[in-house]
Amino acid sequence: QKEVEQNSGPLSVPEGAIASLNCTYSDRVSQSFFWYRQYSGKSPELIMSIYSNGDKEDGRFTAQLNKASQYVSLLIRDSQPSDSATYLCAVFISAGGTSYGKLTFGQGTILTVHP
Amino acid sequence: SAVISQKPSRDICQRGTSLTIQCQVDSQVTMMFWYRQQPGQSLTLIATANQGSEATYESGFVIDKFPISRPNLTFSTLTVSNMSPEDSSIYLCSVERGTGMTEAFFGQGTRLTVV
Numbered sequence: 001q002k003e004v005e006q007n008s009g010p011l012s013v014p015e016g017a018i019a020s021l022n023c024t025y026s027d028r029v030s031q032s033f034f035w036y037r038q039y040s041g042k043s044p045e046l047i048m049s050i051y052s053n054g055d056k057e058d059g060r061f062t063a064q065l066n067k068a069s070q071y072v073s074l075l076i077r078d079s080q081p082s083d084s085a086t087y088l089c090a091v092f093i094s095a096g097g098t099s100y101g102k103l104t105f106g107q108g109t110i111l112t113v114h115p
Numbered sequence: 116s117a118v119i120s121q122k123p124s125r126d127i128c129q130r131g132t133s134l135t136i137q138c139q140v141d142s143q144v145t146m147m148f149w150y151r152q153q154p155g156q157s158l159t160l161i162a163t164a165n166q167g168s169e170a171t172y173e174s175g176f177v178i179d180k181f182p183i184s185r186p187n188l189t190f191s192t193l194t195v196s197n198m199s200p201e202d203s204s205i206y207l208c209s210v211e212r213g214t215g216m217t218e219a220f221f222g223q224g225t226r227l228t229v230v
Contacts (some may be wrong), residue, residue: 035220043207043221044158088157090219101221102173103148103209105158 004091006106015115019076021090023106032092033072037085044088086110105108117142121222128198128229135194136225138208145190148209164191177198198229
């Protein structure tokens with residue numbers, strides 16, 4: 001099993017719809033979870049971070065975390081064509097219970113929002 | 116977020132040669148990270164660079180192939196040695212804000228093509 005897995009894409013939604021991106025992870029002690037957006041030819045840009053169970057909202061973006069199910073998702077409301085990009089889920093996996101470790105990325109989901 | 120300057124932004128190199136990529140941060144950071152993103156793929160961590168100590172390499176990456184320097188708290192270099200076409204990738208420098216893996220930010224990346 002991969003350490004971080006994202007739902008297979010590509011995902012295509014109409015403008016104004018809700019886009020739902022999902023991610024599961026294997027390390028039960030992971031504490032930090034991130035969503036990055038990457039436009040073609042650009043570097044990843046952090047859009048959401050979440051550390052505790054529940055929902056976290058920031059504008060049109062909502063991250064949801066369920067540690068019991070080892071599941072994190074990103075909802076994009078009122079999707080716009082400018083949201084078309086690859087979305088990367090990243091999980092911080094600690095090294096031996098210390099505060100140091102590494103970010104492990106999922107394979108990414110390509111989102112296309114069509115007018 | 117930290118301002119991360121990475122150069123060169125792109126290069127085309129002959130096989131068998133080496134390329135050194137530079138990463139400059141506008142503030143002092145404890146750890147700097149080097150990632151590789153192969154075409155159509157997600158990010159893979161190459162190594163973690165701490166100032167004053169040798170870099171820590173991930174499985175599948177070795178110092179002879181990817182030597183790293185970290186002379187101070189704001190600068191690091193990654194060298195891709197004895198290049199082959201399989202090394203054609205985007206190489207990304209990253210830093211974290213704070214300690215204990217809060218949020219990571221990326222430089223603009225170096226797009227390397229080996230011919």
